[in-house]
Amino acid sequence: xxxxxxxxxxxxxxxxxxxxxxxxxxxxxxxxxxxxxxxxxxxxxxxxxxxxxxxxxxxxxxxxxxxxxxxxxxxxxxxxxxxxxxxxxxxxxxxxxxxxxxxxxxxxxxxxxxxxxxxxxxxxxxxxxxxxxxxxxxxxxxxxxxxxxxxxxxxxxxxxxxxxxxxxxxxxxxxxxxxxxxxxxxxxxxxxxxxxxxxxxxxxxxxxxxxxxxxxxxxxxxxxxxxxxxxxxxxxxxxxxxxxxxxxxxxxxxxxxxxxxxxxxxxxxxxxxxxxxxxxxxxxxxxxxxxxxxxxxxxxxxxxxxxxxxxxxxxxxxxxxxxxxxxxxxxxxxxxxxxxxxxxxxxxxxxxxxxxxxxxxxxxxxxxxxxxxxxxxxxxxxxxxxxxxxxxxxxxxxxxxxxxxxxxxxxxxxxx
Ligand code: SAJ
Numbered sequence: 527x528x529x530x531x532x533x534x535x536x537x538x539x540x541x542x543x544x545x546x547x548x549x550x551x552x553x554x555x556x557x558x559x560x561x562x563x564x565x566x567x568x569x570x571x572x573x574x575x576x577x578x579x580x581x582x583x584x585x586x587x588x589x590x591x592x593x594x595x596x597x598x599x600x601x602x603x604x605x606x607x608x609x610x611x612x613x614x615x616x617x618x619x620x621x622x623x624x625x626x627x628x629x630x631x632x633x634x635x636x637x638x639x640x641x642x643x644x645x646x647x648x649x650x651x652x653x654x655x656x657x658x659x660x661x662x663x664x665x666x667x668x669x670x671x672x673x674x675x676x677x678x679x680x681x682x683x684x685x686x687x688x689x690x691x692x693x694x695x696x697x698x699x700x701x702x703x704x705x706x707x708x709x710x711x712x713x714x715x716x717x718x719x720x721x722x723x724x725x726x727x728x729x730x731x732x733x734x735x736x737x738x739x740x741x742x743x744x745x746x747x748x749x750x751x752x753x754x755x756x757x758x759x760x761x762x763x764x765x766x767x768x769x770x771x772x773x774x775x776x777x778x779x780x781x782x783x784x785x786x787x788x789x790x791x792x793x794x795x796x797x798x799x800x801x802x803x804x805x806x807x808x809x810x811x812x813x814x815x816x817x818x819x820x821x822x823x824x825x826x827x828x829x830x831x832x833x834x835x836x837x838x839x840x841x842x843x844x845x846x847x848x849x850x851x852x853x854x855x856x857x858x859x860x861x862x863x864x865x866x867x868x869x870x871x872x873x874x875x876x877x878x879x880x881x882x883x884x885x886x887x888x889x890x891x892x893x894x895x896x897x898x899x900x901x902x903x904x905x906x907x908x909x910x911x912x913x914x915x916x917x918x919x920x921x922x923x924x925x926x927x928x929x930x931x932x933x934x935x936x937x938x939x940x941x942x
Pocket of ligand 1: 677779784839
């Protein structure tokens with residue numbers, strides 16, 4: 527039976543490993559973090575993602591997914607390690623990719639398939655991965671099958687999208703492309719698009735850059751709407767009726783480990799970039815705009831009590847990486863060193879700040895600030911909130927709350 531070793535059991539590696547394990551493969555899941563390996567071995571997951579817990583538990587209990595604290599010799603290696611951007615240079619940090627590749631070198635044998643799923647700058651497979659694999663003494667083009675196969679799943683809907691999104695397969699050789707396609711065909715129900723590794727790398731970056739630029743446009747238009755005294759959400763909703771207009775939604779900024787990171791991988795290859803840099807600047811400036819809305823909302827109070835609802839970078843997940851909510855909290859602390867910030871998030875446990883339950887957060891607040899579109903906040907009842915807070919003011923950066931209801935309950939509602 528073909529065996530697979532998945533390197534990196536994070537947001538992408540873990541569901542991918544479980545998917546192969548539930549489709550007939552014997553999968554070794556390797557992670558450098560011993561705590562993750564030990565929890566997974568007991569069938570527990572370290573990631574909040576709808577449906578993932580039971581999915582992983584079943585795969586581990588069936589014996590097909592075996593978490594491991596070392597790389598296990600296999601026929602297929604799938605690299606799902608992080609590729610963060612260096613905050614100082616804005617260049618990709620490929621050290622995890624290199625380490626993972628070096629980890630498989632001693633195990634490689636003729637005919638093995640090596641798949642890089644990590645999002646990387648274009649040419650990384652050719653210029654970084656291949657030279658590391660060559661240290662095995664094998665010729666990566668002739669003796670191995672090396673492929674870049676970017677993941678495109680949306681956090682919050684990963685298990686569905688893993689099976690139903692089209693899959694781009696970029697092989698270093700045609701034989702490698704075919705082998706990867708045959709492998710993913712066990713669970714991918716959508717179209718396969720075959721191309722070369724560099725094109726596959728670039729396509730993934732282009733997708734996320736498109737989203738960043740589009741959100742930046744929505745954010746900038748929202749700032750103009752505010753000056754004009756009109757509702758940006760309504761204006762953009764009407765504009766979207768046009769058959770060729772696909773505007774995204776404005777908000778408190780762009781977070782996560784992909785959209786604020788990947789455009790930099792293109793910029794590093796085109797330092798003169800104007801559009802991508804401008805989008806990064808516009809989106810990165812949104813947390814400061816949110817603080818200016820809070821400033822208006824608390825109206826001269828020297829040490830306001832603010833109920834901050836949401837720390838995750840988007841709704842219904844536990845991920846606060848690069849979250850605009852965290853940027854807002856840090857700016858609020860700077861602006862009002864004596865403010866009382868009561869932070870609530872139904873999912874996030876590791877954000878570097880203590881959180882409280884929702885009732886405690888709302889108690890005697892001078893301002894309710896909604897930063898994440900968790901479904902739980904949509905159902906907030908203004909009649910309940912108005913009895914808990916000191917001042918009836920809400921800054922809704924996600925346009926989650928039905929403004930009429932809140933205005934009818936005596937709230938002043940401010941939105942991005
Ligand atoms: N956001 C807005 N307005 C919008 C949409 C999103 O402000 O209209 C914000 C979100 O609140 C969040 C950020 O942008 O803070 C990013 O969220 P997202 O849902 O756009 O994207 P991710 O980072 O969760 O997932 C993206 C997806 N890429 C695209 O949709 C092109 C996903 O398909 C990729 O697999 C993922 O990046 C990845 O791993 O690269």
